[in-house]
Amino acid sequence: MKQMGRKHRHFFRIVAIDHHQPRDGRVLEELGTYDPHMKDKENRVTLVPARIEYWMSVGAKASERVQVFLKKYMDKFRQPAGEAKTS
Template sequence: MVRIRMKSLGRRHRPFYRICAMDARTPRDGRAIEELGHYDPMSRNPETQTVLNADRIRYWLSVGAQPSDKVAAILRRHKVTKPAPGEPWELPKPPAAETPAAAPAPAAEAPAAPTAS
């Protein structure tokens, strides 16, 4: 299972986080599958405080990645996706293609009637 989590960087009293797609079994600051943006809570400029790659985040959500609670709040704040309350973060799956009903096997042709000569 893939989770979208914040990887802690920075130093003491100066936090900085990378928003990453990570395997759920990896540690918090472990190896990431892909970096999707960053969050700098100490930045005074709102435009540089959070930088997100929205297209890649939507992709990871569409394949079943689940954001952590903090990342979900950031995504809601930046309107990357906005699920209804109580709905999962996964994007709706397209309807399954209908399989055509099994066509009956062609009937064996009856042998031609013998002709009188």
């Protein structure tokens, strides 16, 4: 998770990052966001399940906090098979 925002109002980007890079360094891809200050608890976390599954399949490891988000929210963001993505 990459920390963003300003003092007393942080939010986080869930990212794929090379393990040699620092936490807030150059990222390979943004995979979602987490805003702990958002009042609507349902929209605090956003994820891109297809890309998360791709990075996990090529050996990426999720941090402990991101693992919690994946368990809790991953099904919410998955599209049912057969449904086309709408823009």
